[in-house]
Structure formats: structure tokens, C-alpha cells
Amino acid sequence: MAASSSLDELIEALRCLPGVGPKSAQRMAYHLLQRDRRGAERLAQSLSGALERLRHCARCNNFSEDEVCSRCLSSRRDVTQLCVVEMPIDLNSMEQTHAFQGLYYVLMGRLSPLDGIGPRELAFERLLNRATDGLVKEVILATNFTNEGEATAHYLSELLSARGLKVSRMARGLPVGGELEFSDAITVAQAFIERRDYS
Amino acid sequence: MSQKLRVDGQTAFLLHSYPYSETSLIADVFSRDYGRLPLLARGARRPKSALRGLLIGFQPLELGWFGAGEVKTLAKAEWLGGIPLLAGRCLLLGYYLNELLISLLAREDAHPILFDSYVSALQALAHGAEDAPELRKFEVRLLRELGYGLRLETDAQTGSDIDATRRYLYQVERGPVPQVGAGDTAIDASVTGKTLLDMRADDYSDPVTRRESRRIMRQLISHHLGGRPLQSRRVYMELQGM
Numbered sequence: 001m002a003a004s005s006s007l008d009e010l011i012e013a014l015r016c017l018p019g020v021g022p023k024s025a026q027r028m029a030y031h032l033l034q035r036d037r038r039g040a041e042r043l044a045q046s047l048s049g050a051l052e053r054l055r056h057c058a059r060c061n062n063f064s065e066d067e068v069c070s071r072c073l074s075s076r077r078d079v080t081q082l083c084v085v086e087m088p089i090d091l092n093s094m095e096q097t098h099a100f101q102g103l104y105y106v107l108m109g110r111l112s113p114l115d116g117i118g119p120r121e122l123a124f125e126r127l128l129n130r131a132t133d134g135l136v137k138e139v140i141l142a143t144n145f146t147n148e149g150e151a152t153a154h155y156l157s158e159l160l161s162a163r164g165l166k167v168s169r170m171a172r173g174l175p176v177g178g179e180l181e182f183s184d185a186i187t188v189a190q191a192f193i194e195r196r197d198y199s
Numbered sequence: 200m201s202q203k204l205r206v207d208g209q210t211a212f213l214l215h216s217y218p219y220s221e222t223s224l225i226a227d228v229f230s231r232d233y234g235r236l237p238l239l240a241r242g243a244r245r246p247k248s249a250l251r252g253l254l255i256g257f258q259p260l261e262l263g264w265f266g267a268g269e270v271k272t273l274a275k276a277e278w279l280g281g282i283p284l285l286a287g288r289c290l291l292l293g294y295y296l297n298e299l300l301i302s303l304l305a306r307e308d309a310h311p312i313l314f315d316s317y318v319s320a321l322q323a324l325a326h327g328a329e330d331a332p333e334l335r336k337f338e339v340r341l342l343r344e345l346g347y348g349l350r351l352e353t354d355a356q357t358g359s360d361i362d363a364t365r366r367y368l369y370q371v372e373r374g375p376v377p378q379v380g381a382g383d384t385a386i387d388a389s390v391t392g393k394t395l396l397d398m399r400a401d402d403y404s405d406p407v408t409r410r411e412s413r414r415i416m417r418q419l420i421s422h423h424l425g426g427r428p429l430q431s432r433r434v435y436m437e438l439q440g441m
Binding site for chain 2: 019155159
């Protein structure tokens with residue numbers, strides 16, 4: 001009785017993962033218990049370790065074990081540029097480009113008025129404090145090109161420019177190697193509207 | 200008994216969407232001929248889904264769906280274009296329109312007139328018209344279309360025509376009644392007859408009309424929402440106040 005209830009609990013717990021429904025949760029639970037008990041132990045330990053030790057970096061708001069994360073402390077990064085992204089995963093995407101040497105700020109969300117997510121929920125004040133440390137000269141807004149991401153970028157740009165910072169927004173348009181024929185109409189339309197001078 | 204139906208080629212807008220199961224989402228859409236309804240967009244949250252980036256708010260879409268239950272299944276979606284993407288403050292006003300529709304519109308009630316008014320309001324917002332007229336026109340159309348009896352023609356007490364030069368008190372659920380004596384013109388419900396007539400004629404060129412109509416519409420909408428606060432308004436006010 002007790003065994004089956006902890007099994008049920010494990011299956012139920014695994015369902016909190018994105019993309020995991022009842023069937024896959026069951027499969028995962030049996031796999032961990034039957035075939036990979038050491039893996040299961042490691043998973044359990046690293047999960048509770050992460051929960052215990054990880055917090056938000058005081059400067060970039062990303063997950064960190066220390067008060068300030070190693071990226072924010074690195075002497076190789078350009079402290080005059082601050083890139084604002086919605087989620088930690090967006091930061092990883094930016095880092096993979098090797099195109100940016102500055103620092104980041106992770107909002108951990110986006111403005112979403114219909115879900116009740118506003119500047120208070122996203123702690124806009126924290127970002128404003130971070131960006132006005134006297135070292136940052138330019139803030140690059142790299143929120144997503146969804147309506148929510150655009151709304152977030154718009155309001156941040158107003159708040160940041162009002163504080164004397166240079167504000168830029170990631171460019172939007174056709175992907176590299178993109179062909180008009182195979183691109184979706186809405187992207188082409190917007191790329192056309194936002195066309196730039198060629199001189 | 201609802202019948203199994205297949206609908207094609209409907210012009211519609213996405214009002215809001217909610218994640219559903221592992222990779223799908225429920226799209227709350229407002230269509231011209233079938234009103235507001237929830238559609239299950241299968242696989243729309245998969246990284247390579249064709250629907251990703253297409254199911255976007257404030258953009259006219261051509262949708263097709265089928266199904267007999269309350270939640271239909273989205274079968275087809277195409278972007279129609281013709282309305283630029285909303286930007287800046289206008290985006291927040293767009294969310295306000297969507298929240299009004301989500302909060303006040305019953306499901307599967309066709310409102311083509313309201314739909315057309317929504318399109319005009321979005322057009323105006325997309326062209327950067329931040330100001331009240333389009334929102335007021337939409338709010339007036341909304342209350343009238345939903346049968347909330349917005350009374351702008353005659354005085355609710357005597358039934359006589361509204362006199363542009365008089366002041367009225369707009370009473371919720373009743374309509375305008377003449378304001379007695381000098382009265383307090385600062386109270387929310389107090390309006391001039393001219394404001395009421397202007398609202399009926401969709402004429403918001405007068406700043407007094409803009410101010411007074413905003414006040415009474417806010418009061419009426421809040422009443423019809425049963426006092427439930429609008430999230431989009433709260434977020435908007437917070438952002439403006441920063």
C-alpha cells in the first residue's frame with residue numbers, strides 16, 4: 001500500500017515537467033526505479049541541491065549560486081552594455097551567438113496584461129536600478145517579438161531613455177539564408193515596413 | 200444537441216491563448232459570424248509548428264474549425280494582413296479591448312457589428328491613434344450590442360429628447376435623468392446633454408465630450424463587470440505611473 005502510494009506520488013511529481021503527461025511520467029518512474037536507481041539518486045540529490053543553493057544573481061537576476069554570478073563578475077565582459085532578455089534560456093541563445101560581450105539582465109517573464117503580469121510582478125524597478133549603476137551606457141532590448149515582448153520592450157525603452165541611457169532593440173526581419181518565397185507573410189510584411197536605408 | 204459542424208474561411212482575431220496539455224493551446228478567438236469561441240490549436244506550442252508566430256493577437260486571421268463540443272478544433276489558420284502590428288502604448292490599449300470582449304461577451308453569440316467596430320478600433324490603434332475616440336466608440340458599440348441598454352437619445356425620467364444645453368445624471372441601469380439645480384458637475388455621473396448626443400453621433404471632437412464620456416463609460420463598464428477589476432487597466436495605470 002505504502003509502496004504504491006510513493007510510486008503514484010513520483011508519477012504525479014514527474015508530470016510537472018513540461019511536455020510530460022501521465023503516460024510518459026509513468027514510463028520515467030518505472031525506468032528510474034527498475035533500470036537506473038543510481039541515476040534516480042543523482043537526480044534527487046541534484047534537484048534538492050539546486051533548489052537549496054540556487055537563487056537570483058543580485059545583478060543579472062539569472063539563477064546563481066552566489067550573491068553575484070560569475071558572468072557578472074567576469075573582467076572580460078563589457079560593463080557598458082546591458083542586454084535585457086525574458087528568460088534564462090534566451091540568455092543561453094544569445095551567448096551561443098558569441099556576438100555579445102556585454103552583461104545581461106533576465107526579466108524572468110514579460111508584460112502580459114491579460115494574465116495580470118505588470119511592472120510590479122516583473123520588478124521593473126530592479127532592472128532600472130541595475131541599468132543606472134553609472135557604468136551601463138547602452139541597454140539592448142532582446143525581448144521576444146511577440147505582442148507581449150514588444151509591449152515590454154516599449155515600456156522599458158521609455159523608462160530607460162528617461163534615465164539618460166542609450167536604448168536599442170534587436171532587429172527583426174528575415175532569417176539569414178531566408179528566401180522570400182518560403183517566408184511567412186507576416187514576417188515579410190514586417191521586414192518590409194521596417195526596411196532600412198542602404199547607403 | 201449541438202451538431203458536428205465544420206466552419207471555413209472565418210475572419211477572426213485571437214483575443215488570448217492558454218497553454219493546454221503538452222504542446223497545444225486553447226485560443227480564445229473572436230470571429231465575425233460565430234462570435235467568441237475557444238479553439239483547440241493542436242501542437243501549436245511545438246517548436247516547429249506552423250501555428251507558432253501565426254496565432255498572434257490584433258492581427259486578422261482566416262480560421263477554419265470543426266467539432267461538436269464546446270471547444271472546437273482549429274483546422275486551418277492563415278494570416279490575412281492589412282492591419283499593422285500594434286506598437287507601444289497602443290498595444291496596451293489593445294489588451295484593454297480584448298479584456299472587455301473576454302469579460303463581457305458570451306460564447307458563440309455572433310456580433311458582426313461589434314466585430315467591425317473592433318476592426319476599426321484596431322486599425323486606429325495600429326496607426327498610432329492613441330486617443331480616446333476609437334476606444335469610446337468601441338465601448339458604446341459593445342454595451343449597445345450586448346443589450347445593456349445604453350440610453351443616449353432620451354431622458355429616462357420624462358422620455359423627452361436629450362437637450363444639448365442641459366446637465367444630466369447618468370444612472371446605471373436607467374439612463375440619463377435631468378440634474379436638478381446647479382448640482383455638482385464634478386461627480387462621475389454628471390454629463391452635459393451635448394456629450395450624450397455626441398456619443399450617439401460618434402463625435403468626440405470636443406474635449407468636454409471626451410472627458411465626460413470616458414467617465415461615464417468607465418462607470419458603466421465597471422458596473423457590468425460586477426466590480427471585477429480589469430487587469431489590463433491596472434497594468435496600464437502602473438506603467439503610466441512609473
